[in-house]
Structure formats: structure tokens, C-alpha cells
Amino acid sequence: MQFRRLAQPVLDRVSRMEAATLFTLAFLAGGLFLFVKLVGEIREGDTHALDDDILLSLRHVDDLSLPIGPAWLAHALNDITSLGGVTVLSIITLLSCLYLLLARRRDVAIFMLISVAGGYAVSALLKLGIARPRPDIVPHLVDVHDLSFPSGHAMLSAVTYLTIGALLARAQPTRATRLFMIGAAIFLTLIVGISRVFLGVHYPTDVLGGWCAGALWAMLCWFVARKTLQRPASEETER
Template identity: 60%
Template sequence: MPLHQQFSRRFIDRFMTFEPISLIIFALMAGGIFAFLTLTGEVLEGDTHAFDEEILLALRQATDLAVPIAPSWVTHAVGDITALGGVTVLSLMTVLAVVYLLLARQTAIAIFMFLSIAGGWVVSSALKLGVARPRPDIVPHLVEVHDMSFPSGHAMLSAVTYLTLAALLSRAQQYRSTRIFLLATGILLTFMIGLSRLYLGVHYPTDVLGGWCAGAAWAAGCWLLARRFIEREPKNSISIR
């Protein structure tokens, strides 16, 4: 059989033979996409407006909407947490992770990780421009913002970056406990960053939910592709098993 036919057959066989964990990841990806599309429809129709406003108002003092309900030190901590979802920090984390994988001779995962995260960032920007939802103005913003509101860039990009980093870095780990720790850390950071955007008054709750759904779906899709086609063992290039 010619080489290109062997390659094609191995690629198709590898894609079609799903393991149970791969089916779970696929279900998470499909569920995230469905939830995002459903939520986007509700947002565009204005059905979530009352819910969004109620949550934002509940996080502020009734006598002064510029003052959060928590002490000032909490506001300072939330500002630090939200910075973890900013472009500067996410870019630095991505570069450091890619360099680590390259030094560990995990070239395939390093390249795939960079392309996955960069692609997620492009999708996030496109979704914001497509929906073009203005930022909430019901409460004063505690940080300066300029772009559109839905989906939350911090929520989506943190999910894309931290979940993808956790999923792909875990493939280079020998022990199950370290893989679980990486995934739990990625989920925790994504969750905290999304909530910080609500507290600061710069996003509606549905913005954050939309960002989580889209980002998690993207990360799950990347994880699924990595499990199917990228070797876990150190290699100098991507290989098909």
C-alpha cells in the first residue's frame, strides 16, 4: 500500500476509535457549544437583562452603587485575580509553558499548545465583534475597559489558556495525581477570574457564563485532538499513531 494511503488509514482509524475518556471530552465540548449558542440567543433577544442586572446590583451597596458589598481588601484582591486573565499574564504563561515543553523535548505538544491558544484568542475576538454587546452601565466599573462585553474575554481567554495549558501539560506528566492537580488548577483559575469580572462590574453574569462555555468547549476540543493524534512520549515532531 502506498505511504500516503497508509498515513490516511492510520489517521482515520485513530480518529474513529474513541476511548471512553475521549467520548467524555467530546460530550463536554458539544455541551459547551450548545450552551454557548443557547445563551447567545437569549442575550441577543434581551431575555437575560433582568437577571444580569439583579446580580450586579446585589454585589454593590444599595446606598452607593460605586461601593462593593465586601471590604476594600477584597476589592484589591479581586483586582489582582482579574489580572491573571489579562493578555499580558496569559501571554507570559503561554510562552513559559511552550519553552518548558520545548526544553523537555515535547516539541509536538509545544507547537500544538501555541496554535490552540492563539486560535482560541482569535475566536474570542471574533465572537465579541459578532455579538457586539455593550458593557454594563448599571453600576460603575472598578477597572477601565474599552471593548465589547459578550462573551467575557477574561472568562473565555482564561478558560482557553489555563484549561488548554493544564490539559496539554498533563500529557507530559507521569503520575495521575499531577495530571489531576494541573486540571484542577486550570479550572480554579478560570472560575475565579470569571467571578472577578462580575465583582468589578465590567461584565454581566451571562457574559462570564458565555466565556466559560466557549472557552471550555475550545479547550476540550484541543484536548481531544491532542489525545487522538499527538504522542505523549518526547518526540521532535508530531506523529500519528
């Protein structure tokens, strides 16, 4: 009886929460648990064999410097991986902010810039804190010089594309265009991460960790934006 009296205020508060709020909190809690679990597995070496097997399966057995598939595939993925580079992501962020300024959404533009910059800082801190070396079981098909976990391209793509997609979606007048923005952001995030594994510069778990951390940051930014930024009046025209 005493426990029920103590728990009742908490239950009442939860019952008043919106479904979107509950989903966001559950996603953040689950994603954080997955990321922490993944870091623990990596530090204990439990993922090493699986990581190596996947990297080896993407190369010719008789020549590990040659990736599987036609020559155009490696060329295409080499181009795609540039979409997760700091230069390209910075240009996309600045252009998106300019679009929002022209659309008279100065508050969203500033929030977007702060969100993406914050994600970059978190990515750098995680790399330094975990300090996982790059894979050396297969030759790298592009030059890399920093640490491996989490994948910077995967995380920064998730941070940038998902954050921009979510914030730009809020400025769209119809549900269809909002869904397109989110779908395009997810697609770009996925193909950039896949390219890093194919090119041999990251373990699959590096990319998974980058996706997880980036999605968590983007979801957190979306949640804060949803609570603090004003929606455009035109957003209610189509449901």
C-alpha cells in the same frame, strides 16, 4: 428492518469508540448547544433582569460605586482579574512552551502555541459578531474599552489555563500531578471570571458565555492532542 440495516454501521462505529471519545463528543455537543442557547437568550433580552440584579447585589444600595465586602476583597479581585489579561496569559503561555521545549516535547509546545492563539482569534470574532455593550448599571472598578460578550478574560483564561493544563498534564509522569494541573487550571479560570462580575465590567452571562466557549475550545484542543500527539513513555508508570 431497512432502518436497522442503515443504522447498524453507525451503531457499530459508536460501539468501537473509547469512553473518553464519547464523553468528549457529548461535552462538545452539549456545550455548543448551551452557548448557542445563551446567545439567543441574550439577544432577546431574557437575561437582562437577572444580570442587573446580580450586579446590583454586589454593590452598596446607597452608593453603587462601592462593592460589598471588606476593602481588601476588592483589592484582591482587582489583582486576580489581571491573571486573565492578555499580557499575563501571553507570558504564561510562552513560559509553558519554553518548559515543554526544555522537556523535549517540541510537538506539544507548538500545538499549545497554536491552540492558545486560535482561542484568542475565536474570542475576538465572537465579540465582534455578538457586539453586546458593557454593563452600565453600576460603575466599573477597572477601565475597559471593548465589547462585553463573551467575557474576554473569562474565555481567554479558560482557553489558556485549561489548554495549558491539559497539555502539561499529558507530560506529567503520575496521575496525581496530572489531576493537580487540571484542577489548578479550573480554579484559575473560575476566579478570573468571578472577578469580572464583581468589578462590574461584565454581566454574569458574559462570564458564563466566556467559560463555555473557552472550555469548548480547550476540550477540542485536548481531543485533537490526544489523537495526534505522542504520550511520553513515563506516563504509563503510574495509573
